[in-house]
Amino acid sequence: MILLSLAWHSLKNRRLTTGLTVVSIALSVALLVGVDLVRVGARDSFANTISQTDLIVGARGGSLTLLLYSVFHMGSATNNVSYQSYLHFKNHAAVEWTIPYSLGDSHRGFRVVGTTNDFYEHFHYHRDRKIEFAEGRMPDGIFDTVLGWDVAQALHYKIGDPIVVTHGISEGRGILQHDDKPFHVVGILARTATPVDRSVYVTLYGISAMHIDWADGGPPMPGEETPVSKITKDNLEIKQITAFLVRCKSRIDTLGLQREINTFEDEPLMAIIPGVALSELWNTIGYAEEALTVVTFFVLVVGLLGMLVSLYTSLNERRREMAILRAVGAGPRKVIFLLVLESGLLALAGTFLGVTGIYAVSALTQPLVEHRFGMFIPVTPPSTTGYVYICAVVVAGLLIGTVPAVKAYRNALADGLSIRV
Amino acid sequence: MTTTNPAVAAESALRLQDVCFSYRPDRLILQIPYMEIAAGQSVFIFGPSGSGKTTLLGLLAGVLKASSGQVMALGRDLSKMSNSQRDHFRGSHVGYIFQMFNLIPYLTVEENIALPCRLDSERRHRLNGVPLHDAVRETASHLGIEALLHENVTNLSVGQQQRVAAARSLIGTPQLVIADEPTSSLDFDRRERFIKLLFENCRAARSTLIFVSHDRTLMPLFERCVSLPELNRAAQSL
Numbered sequence A: 001m002i003l004l005s006l007a008w009h010s011l012k013n014r015r016l017t018t019g020l021t022v023v024s025i026a027l028s029v030a031l032l033v034g035v036d037l038v039r040v041g042a043r044d045s046f047a048n049t050i051s052q053t054d055l056i057v058g059a060r061g062g063s064l065t066l067l068l069y070s071v072f073h074m075g076s077a078t079n080n081v082s083y084q085s086y087l088h089f090k091n092h093a094a095v096e097w098t099i100p101y102s103l104g105d106s107h108r109g110f111r112v113v114g115t116t117n118d119f120y121e122h123f124h125y126h127r128d129r130k131i132e133f134a135e136g137r138m139p140d141g142i143f144d145t146v147l148g149w150d151v152a153q154a155l156h157y158k159i160g161d162p163i164v165v166t167h168g169i170s171e172g173r174g175i176l177q178h179d180d181k182p183f184h185v186v187g188i189l190a191r192t193a194t195p196v197d198r199s200v201y202v203t204l205y206g207i208s209a210m211h212i213d214w215a216d217g218g219p220p221m222p223g224e225e226t227p228v229s230k231i232t233k234d235n236l237e238i239k240q241i242t243a244f245l246v247r248c249k250s251r252i253d254t255l256g257l258q259r260e261i262n263t264f265e266d267e268p269l270m271a272i273i274p275g276v277a278l279s280e281l282w283n284t285i286g287y288a289e290e291a292l293t294v295v296t297f298f299v300l301v302v303g304l305l306g307m308l309v310s311l312y313t314s315l316n317e318r319r320r321e322m323a324i325l326r327a328v329g330a331g332p333r334k335v336i337f338l339l340v341l342e343s344g345l346l347a348l349a350g351t352f353l354g355v356t357g358i359y360a361v362s363a364l365t366q367p368l369v370e371h372r373f374g375m376f377i378p379v380t381p382p383s384t385t386g387y388v389y390i391c392a393v394v395v396a397g398l399l400i401g402t403v404p405a406v407k408a409y410r411n412a413l414a415d416g417l418s419i420r421v
Numbered sequence B: 001m002t003t004t005n006p007a008v009a010a011e012s013a014l015r016l017q018d019v020c021f022s023y024r025p026d027r028l029i030l031q032i033p034y035m036e037i038a039a040g041q042s043v044f045i046f047g048p049s050g051s052g053k054t055t056l057l058g059l060l061a062g063v064l065k066a067s068s069g070q071v072m073a074l075g076r077d078l079s080k081m082s083n084s085q086r087d088h089f090r091g092s093h094v095g096y097i098f099q100m101f102n103l104i105p106y107l108t109v110e111e112n113i114a115l116p117c118r119l120d121s122e123r124r125h126r127l128n129g130v131p132l133h134d135a136v137r138e139t140a141s142h143l144g145i146e147a148l149l150h151e152n153v154t155n156l157s158v159g160q161q162q163r164v165a166a167a168r169s170l171i172g173t174p175q176l177v178i179a180d181e182p183t184s185s186l187d188f189d190r191r192e193r194f195i196k197l198l199f200e201n202c203r204a205a206r207s208t209l210i211f212v213s214h215d216r217t218l219m220p221l222f223e224r225c226v227s228l229p230e231l232n233r234a235a236q237s238l
């Protein structure tokens, strides 16, 4: 108890170095815990790029490919899904809702997604977030289009602007333009910080209308196009889509339905569970987070070395203090304990400050970070790794404290009662 | 003289026999064939600078361990004790005053004086149930520093600091008070006043006082005087 009070007073006496040491430890601890929080947040946000979707269904092929083109609109499907099959599963007893996607066209580098209003009604991301309109409304007519937030920002579109869709996926203006069938912007989606922002949404009818005169993958001869005025929903036929999202009425049905889709006889289909597929994907690209952790570990080491330096350099000034303590009956063991206690207090204070600091900062900046980076940083108690870090810092502080302590012990033995300055 | 008569041992506060000490193996600092100090005496030990006075006090206080020989203090053999036993012995039975800079800078005067009692339970028990706070106040009043108790030690004059150091060495009535040139930084008047205070307090507590200095003008004040160079064989061989 007396040693604790001595350690406390001694640290208080060296306020400046104590303060700086605590701050440097706090900063490294904050960084360590912060990186952990961000890592959890990033993983979580990534895994929730789409949520409340139980299955993603596409033509049989690689599951990663399906995930990439359906969720991230990257790459392309090798095969399509017939509209019949889609309707079959849409009306399946176990299915609550579906969202069809028809992909393959683009607009100035952004993917064009044909879908139905089910998308605006049912699509969820980040657990329970729904699509919202920043402006305008859902598409209604064949040539209505709704833009993701990034698309509208990047291309400076507003409601009512005409846009021309390019056949195939290309940056900028492609070779085959659907310029005979321009679309009109009727809505702009609010920012989601998911791939939704980088897509252009049209109706499935719109996709059909663009390709109405096409035959065998080629465009109609000039002058043979069906004029826009003659196209109605009645004379359009939706033959195929690229993929669809499925929500089951009950989670228990998911695996059964997945099996049913995978073994569907009419057409080779494949269903994947997005959560599982997303974490698999994260694990393959997640090595960056390890690199980050390694870097923060080094920052922590630097912080602790700073403590070592400050304690060690203070020892010379404190030789007299040690001699006095020895004279009043404190043995070398108590001297060691005193110094270890001091570093323990420093590490503890630094850790406490760092942890509370980073939690305060993340709580305060949570809305901002979510808005800017689309990442939801959960302000929850530290994960197990978090606790391990915190304990490790305190233990490391104690261990490092033994270095100056042993030095002080040596000094005390060598000096005896002669006082050195 | 070489026989260990318990009656004699109880009467003598300190007894050194064939004691050798060296910091480094190649250089003998002290070699004392025999020295005895009776309990309750006030003893003046003098010698020139570098003659090993502080080293001798280190042996008596049990901070240093004799390379050979026997150091008996209060009837116990320090040379046979372990390091921590000697630390404990010093904590409970010895008061020590340095030449200067006696005080822990980050503690108040009161906390400095109380320190030995807070580090050692035996020393605290010897207060006979008087609360530590009151014991500190009483000791301080004996030395005329009662008014300074809540001062920061860095605000004290050197003379005041030495009196605080004396109070710390006297609290809990240790049997042995050891002072290593405590007056060398005081002027003549204050030197005498300080020594008189120290005497009074040691006498009241029946403590043995070992006082070291190279200043022989102080000699007449003491009951007994010892010249270290005469006692120390190692010095003669230097």
Ligand SMILES: Nc1ncnc2c1ncn2[C@@H]1O[C@H](COP(=O)(O)OP(=O)(O)OP(=O)(O)O)[C@@H](O)[C@H]1O
Binding pocket: A414, A415, A416, A418, B023, B024, B029, B047, B048, B049, B050, B051, B052, B053, B054, B055, B056, B214
């Ligand atoms: N910690 C130490 N390590 C090595 N040698 C030491 C140590 N302390 C003292 N000495 C040596 O021992 C000898 C005696 O030193 P000591 O301090 O006991 O002398 P002193 O009589 O107290 O001198 P002063 O009057 O100057 O205080 C000196 O030669 C000194 O160099």
Ligand SMILES: [Mg+2]
Binding pocket: B053, B054, B055, B180
């Ligand atoms: Mg000396």
